[in-house]
Amino acid sequence: MKKYLLYVSNLYAFAIVRPLQAEILKQKGIVAWFLADKKFGSWLKKEEQLLETVAAVMAFEPDVVFVASNVVPDFFPGIKVQLFHGFNAQKRDASQGHFNIRGFFDLYCTQGPSTTVPFKALEKKYGHFKVVETGWTKVDPLFDEGDEYLSSRLAPDPRPVVLFTSTFTPALSAAHRVYDTIAAMMHQKKWRWIITLHPKMDRAVTLKFKQLCHACQSQFYGGDNVIPLLKQADVMLSDTSSIISEFILQKKPVVTFCNRMPGDHLINVTFDEDIEQAIEHALTRPASLMSAIDRYIADLHPYDDGRSSARVLAAVDDFLKNEKGKLRRKPLNLVRRIKMRLKYRYYRY
Numbered sequence: 001m002k003k004y005l006l007y008v009s010n011l012y013a014f015a016i017v018r019p020l021q022a023e024i025l026k027q028k029g030i031v032a033w034f035l036a037d038k039k040f041g042s043w044l045k046k047e048e049q050l051l052e053t054v055a056a057v058m059a060f061e062p063d064v065v066f067v068a069s070n071v072v073p074d075f076f077p078g079i080k081v082q083l084f085h086g087f088n089a090q091k092r093d094a095s096q097g098h099f100n101i102r103g104f105f106d107l108y109c110t111q112g113p114s115t116t117v118p119f120k121a122l123e124k125k126y127g128h129f130k131v132v133e134t135g136w137t138k139v140d141p142l143f144d145e146g147d148e149y150l151s152s153r154l155a156p157d158p159r160p161v162v163l164f165t166s167t168f169t170p171a172l173s174a175a176h177r178v179y180d181t182i183a184a185m186m187h188q189k190k191w192r193w194i195i196t197l198h199p200k201m202d203r204a205v206t207l208k209f210k211q212l213c214h215a216c217q218s219q220f221y222g223g224d225n226v227i228p229l230l231k232q233a234d235v236m237l238s239d240t241s242s243i244i245s246e247f248i249l250q251k252k253p254v255v256t257f258c259n260r261m262p263g264d265h266l267i268n269v270t271f272d273e274d275i276e277q278a279i280e281h282a283l284t285r286p287a288s289l290m291s292a293i294d295r296y297i298a299d300l301h302p303y304d305d306g307r308s309s310a311r312v313l314a315a316v317d318d319f320l321k322n323e324k325g326k327l328r329r330k331p332l333n334l335v336r337r338i339k340m341r342l343k344y345r346y347y348r349y
Contacts, residue, residue, distance in 0.1 A: 002029050005051070005062035005078060009036035011199050013068040014043055014224045016083055019140040020066060021048075023309035032060055034076075043224060054344045064316055072104050073340045074333070075348065079106040079324065081316060083137055086242030087300065088115060101126060103331040107319050109134040109312045112301040127328035132315040135301060135308030139246060141227045143306035160283055162191045163233035165226075167241040168198040174239035174257040175205050179212075181272040182237075186216040191279070193218040194229050198241070235282045237275065249301055251293055253282035265289070265296035 004024050006017040024031050032049045034057055035041060044050055051057050054073070062078040068085045082105040099118050108123075108131045110116040116133040123131045164182060166175035175197060186193050195209050195218065206222075213220035221229055226243065230236075236247045240260040248254055248265065255267045255278045262268035267278045267289065282289075303311075341347055 002063045003060060003078075004029055004031050005057065005060065005065045005076065006031065006033045007036070007065050007067045007069075007072050007076070008033060008040060009069045009071075010085065011040065011043065011224050012085055014040075015227065016068040016085065016136075016138040017066055018225075020083070020137045020309045020312060023313060027313060029313075032057075032062070054346050063320065067105070070100075070102055070104075071336060071340070073344060073346070074104060074330075074337055075341070075346055079316070079319065080104055081107045081109060081312070083109055083312070084111065084115075087111060087136070087245035088242070101129075102336070103128070103333045104336075105129050106324075106327065107132065107315065109137075109315055111136040112299060112303070114299045128330045129327065130319060130323050132311075132318075134311035134315050135303035137309045137312060139227075139249060139301065140306045140309050142230060142246070142249060143304050157192055159190065159192045160234040161194060161232050162279060163194045163196070163229055163236045163247070165195075165236060165238045165241050165243045165247075166197050166201065167239055168200040168202070169240070170202075172240040172258075172260060173201070173205075175201065175209070178237075178257055178272050178275065179205075179208060181275050183212055183216075185276055185279075186212065186218060189216075194221065194233060195219070196221040196226055196229055235279055237279065245300055248293055249297055249304070251290065251297070253285060253289055253293070255279050255282050263296065264292040 006021060008014065008017065021031050032051050033044065034051050041050065051060055057076055062076070065072060065076050065078045065080050066083055067080060068083045072080050099122065101122055106129055108119050108129060110119050110131055110133045112133065112135070116131065119131040123129060166173050185191070193213070193216070195213055197206050197209060210220045226246070230247050230250065233247070233252070235252060236244065236254045237257070238244050238254060239257050244254050244256065253267065255269065255275065256262060257272070257275065258270050259266060259268045267282050269275055269278050
């Protein structure tokens with residue numbers, strides 16, 4: 001019976017690893033959690049096992065450590081598996097962002113051809129990790145018709161639902177720039193609005209949108225699981241956020257404001273006065289747009305069966321059976337390793 005550790009260093013990781021945890025338990029595995037920040041403890045469920053110390057992790061001796069962030073304590077037992085914290089939103093140069101190899105992971109579970117092809121090239125170049133295309137665990141519930149994730153409305157309401165999201169990156173965030181436009185559209189009551197912002201968004205901006213939602217009787221969501229929101233919405237309004245890709249997997253249109261890398265799968269505008277008309281156009285689901293969305297999905301994440309977590313576990317099983325111990329030695333990563341040891345007061349090497 002394999003033992004799995006879920007390493008969580010950011011709030012967004014909960015929604016990424018919980019579908020995986022469900023599959024592990026379904027397959028009769030043993031799961032435990034380690035939280036890099038104790039403040040995340042309130043997000044754990046009563047039935048979830050928390051390992052509070054490094055000593056507890058060492059005693060647990062996991063076979064596998066699943067990670068949705070960029071780094072992980074290298075001294076934890078078990079192979080380290082990268083799940084990714086989001087889709088590649090192309091916010092930064094490839095060498096600094098999604099495809100930056102940090103030397104901590106044994107296995108990368110990629111989301112689709114657009115990530116698999118570059119990572120396979122990196123696998124060949126470095127030789128100290130393997131790459132397997134599995135799909136992304138977080139979106140498994142997006143294709144789950146179970147009661148927990150069924151889209152629902154607070155009350156019978158025929159109006160289309162617009163979901164506004166925004167990245168926290170100051171140079172790319174549209175939140176502060178389109179606030180007045182969104183407020184005006186909200187007061188028109190033509191559509192029902194849901195607002196969710198990145199957890200690292202400037203607090204003053206978040207507070208403004210919370211107050212706006214309260215005044216307009218709209219929904220503001222600040223939790224870790226946005227899947228139900230994605231399922232409720234008919235169209236998304238965003239900027240250059242990775243959540244765009246999660247939403248578009250449902251074959252629903254997205255309007256973006258000053259997107260850094262707009263493609264034909266998006267309706268991108270650069271002036272706030274064009275946003276309302278763009279949303280109106282998106283709601284008609286024009287054929288050319290929907291065809292572009294289909295092509296985009298085929299490259300990004302061609303799996304709509306809700307079985308990515310199962311594929312991740314299958315990839316792990318294959319790695320443990322056929323690849324463990326056969327990879328090249330990882331880079332020393334001395335500075336990062338020292339920082340990890342200081343952070344967790346672990347002084348062995």
